[in-house]
Amino acid sequence: MMLQIENLHARVAGKEILKGLSLEVKPGEVHAIMGPNGAGKSTLGNVLAGRSGYEVTQGSVMFDGSNLLEMDPEARAAAGLFLAFQYPVEIPGVNNTYFLRAALNAQRKTRGEAELDSVQFLKLVRERIKEMGMTPDLLNRAVNEGFSGGEKKRNEVFQMAVLEPRLAILDETDSGLDIDALKQVAAGVNALRSPERAFLVITHYQRLLDYIVPDFVHVLADGRIVESGDAQLARELEAHGYAWVRERTPAEAHA
């Protein structure tokens, strides 16, 4: 098992958001987490990545056999966890290539691997940018500075391609994208699918899952997974809306 979440409870600003979430992810699997606004989808991503202000009150998260909750965010990254942010932040003046090299080398150092010199690294990023079908000017710009919404999301996927995580969490990577950008982002993700790598795709809409076809779909409502299924579940959700899930699980609706 790569990721094992058991009975996870988490609070943000004193308010309980996750209320006993359990989930298991094996290498190679793509899990979609769907749910209405306020269900706790983004909280799950932030708790897994280790953002401060998200307080775990109960439950456990094991990642490749280690207690993920005890690790610093940077240690989680080095262990192979990646969060593609819903709202990537701008870091003015910091060159994107430089940033990524600092990140990759910091991770490699923690893992006891040799750091890449600038020539090796440049070769790597040029390959990746080509594979992702993205424009090389991305490399010369400051991290997310002045990027459009779509460019920011593409940059997240590009970073993922360079950092090659074992588990990638995509937090509403589809939000705010037009159909062309969505296809490009999805193609980038699909290119990275492999038997060793798992994905947690957090999304509000089924649309993204037409392009990134998940192995499992989970419906998150009120801080818990209330229904799990395959890609078909996502289509049914799209057809019937989240109210449909609530009707099917009356106990949750009253929780």
Add this chain to the structure above:
Amino acid sequence: MATQPEELRSALSRRYDAGFVTDIESHSLPPGLDEDTIRALSAIKEEPEWMTDWRLAAYRHWLKMTPPHWAHLKLSPIDFQAISYYSAPKNKPKSLAEVDPKLLETYDKLGVPLHERARLAGVAVDAVFDSVSVANTARDQLAKVGVIFCSMSEAIREHGDLVRQYLGTVVPQGDNYFAALNSAVFSDGSFVFIPKGVRCPMELSTYFRINAGHTGQFERTLIIAEEDSVVSYLEGCTAPMRDDNQLHAAVVELVALERASIKYSTVQNWYPGDENGKGGIYNFVTKRGECRGDDSRISWTQVETGSAITWKYPSCVLRGDRSVGEFHSVALTHHYQQADTGTKMIHIGRDTKSKIVSKGISAGKSQNSYRGLVKVEKGAVNARNHTRCDSILIGKQCGSHTFPYMEIRNPTAIVEHEATTSKISDDQMFYCRSRGISEEDAVSLIVDGFCKQVFRELPMEFAVEAKKLLEVSLEGAIG
């Protein structure tokens, strides 16, 4: 930074001494300051009479002055009689093995080359330092095109007419309290002369200054760029020149004649005091350049990370028509450091332009102020100024202040001022950390990005070292 052990500080304080030749080592003056001290100093340096008189005039002026009122600085009074105005070397460490390993570690972090480390640590470098030939090559190359680059002492002896013609014409003896003191007692410094039409073939840096790398607390620098000449001068050191001396009062004068261009870059990292605010340099420096000729240009770039107190306003007097003044500054303060720095742009000629970019970084319990004056005189038709001041705060106990002054006497002037103050956001920190970058590295990365606009102005190798210097200075700023 960790507390500075006594040996380390004393090892560092000897750095000035290493350059003196043996026969003057015995001439050490006891603490105290009066006319006899100045005469003795002038005599040791074998100065002509006009120089001695010049110093004495400055001293007499200084006696009538009172120390400036410090708007935003806290400091203890300075006892000028307790300072020795000329000191000879004592026991230098004989080899690097005798130097505090902690100091060497810092140099290592900064990537300072080994022979440079030795020089900085005050080791008697003549034995181990084989750059003499390099220095001579540089000197020959400069001499071929007529550039003079030597110590101020040497210039006074060898190029007396030039020094006499220009010294004190930009910063007069009585300009301010510390400039007057410097004029009376300056020990050494740099002299640069670029003749008409010459583009100086190399960046002039204090690294390559021959026999004069070790100037005292009262340096005097004079750079003259004749018509159509170009020069770039680099000052200071990228390694921590830690020092327990209390006062550093330098004067720098730049003169740019018609169409000449002077670029002056500084990386200042004097000992900032320990994390409790004990010790450290009072860095009270007067730097001023005059665009004396039409179409001339002076550009100051500074990276200030050291000193307990920095009081420094590299300025441009834009006398020539269409002359241009620039000021690019990064000032970082940590622990109890106080920096009050900025610039003055004095527009006198027509169509003169000035640009100010100031980046302040405050951490710990430090105070960081930008203080700048843009003055447009009556005759300065069509003067333009653009000022941009950005501050970034790290932690909750530091302060950042901006004091922009404007005196506009000509209605055609266009003067713009932009200012921002921000904090390193938790979002930025988390973003970096979620990519695997440690907290400390994330801070320096973000700060580096913040300073980019100024670092771009520095010569390449200086920019790299300035960046490393910020990293070292910010150690322990978070957490």
